[in-house]
Amino acid sequence: RSLGPVPLRPARRVSRAFARQLLGLCVGHAELMEREIAVGAAALAIPLEPELRATAHEQVGLAYAGWDRLLTRLAAPAWTLGRQPDALMAGVVCALTELSRRDRLADAFGARLAERPASDLLADPVVMDAEVSRLAAGIFADGPTPEPVAWADYPEAVIEPVWRARARAFAASVDHALAVLRREGRADDHREAADHLFAVVACAALDTGRMRPAVDWLDGPVLVDARGEAVDLATLITRAVDEGNDTPLRTWLAKIGIPTREPVHPDGSAA
Known part of the structure; x- marks a missing residue:
């Protein structure tokens, strides 16, 4: 049995296109309804104290x-x-x-x-x-x-494959990646380089058996230790990519037993 996604049937493809078309037709009505609700909510909020209104607005923003x-x-x-x-x-x-x-x-x-x-x-x-x-x-x-x-299977089914795919892409184009890191390019270049470097380091940490992927409901995929505490790997990567300071990253790698000379295996295979 194939583990890949099931191909779309013609009827399913038509129904999806129809649903998207209906959503497109509803955009104007939805925007009008949203404005009317906002006007009504603003009118109801006038008698409230300013502090309560500000708190309510903040909570709506947080829910979004x-x-x-x-x-x-x-x-x-x-x-x-x-x-x-x-x-x-x-x-x-x-x-x-x-x-x-x-x-x-x-x-x-x-x-x-x-x-x-x-x-x-x-x-x-x-x-x-x-x-x-x-x-x-x-x-x-x-x-x-x-x-x-299921959310319980999400780290193994989604997070780790994404990290390893990014690590493979990074390893396959390392010369280009190094050029991106050195040049003063667009912010998107640095962001892409940081994402790929994060994946490489995360794969190396996973291969030690001391770390595992996990779900953070606000930050998305994270790396956690044996105690279940998240590692702020993103900050270490940002300092290495944006500031050119890789000492904290190297120190953390050495702390978990990864010599920086040791190759990373994106597919999870042993050295």
Whole structure:
């Protein structure tokens, strides 16, 4: 049995195109409805104290940020690989819970999430979550129909393959990458170089057996140690790429037992 994504059937391809066309036709009405809701909400907010209004606006922004991070940092990479997280609603609840832990402005989220959820009104919220997740992937993901993946399997099924693919690309074009690192190019060049270097270092850390990939509901894919604590590898990579200071990165690599002379194996094979 093939493990790859299932090819789209003609009927499925037509229905997806039709759904996207309907969404396009609804854009104007959706924008109008959004403006009307905003006007109504603003009118209702006038009697409130300015401090309460500011807090409410901040919390709306934080809720939007939680959804945006979940979709762009976790759902989109999975869709690219032909996989779809099967519980987006559960994921956004985790994201908002984590947001309430990190940000004092989101404290009210934690209190509300502890109350009885509205999903209790559904006959089978798990099935509904799976259907909503499938619908989102069907509309926004390009290519064949993605296969479902549970959040528990996400690190192994999505994060590690993405890191290793980037590491292979980096290894295959190392001369070009070094040129990108040395020249004063666009910010996108440095960002791309940092992403690929992150993948190479992450693969080396995974191969030691001391690190593993994990899901951070706000930051996306992260590298964690045996205690489950996330490593701030992005900062070390940024200092190496943007500031030209690779000493902290080399120190951390030596600390986990990786000599910087040791080759990295993007496919996970032993030396």
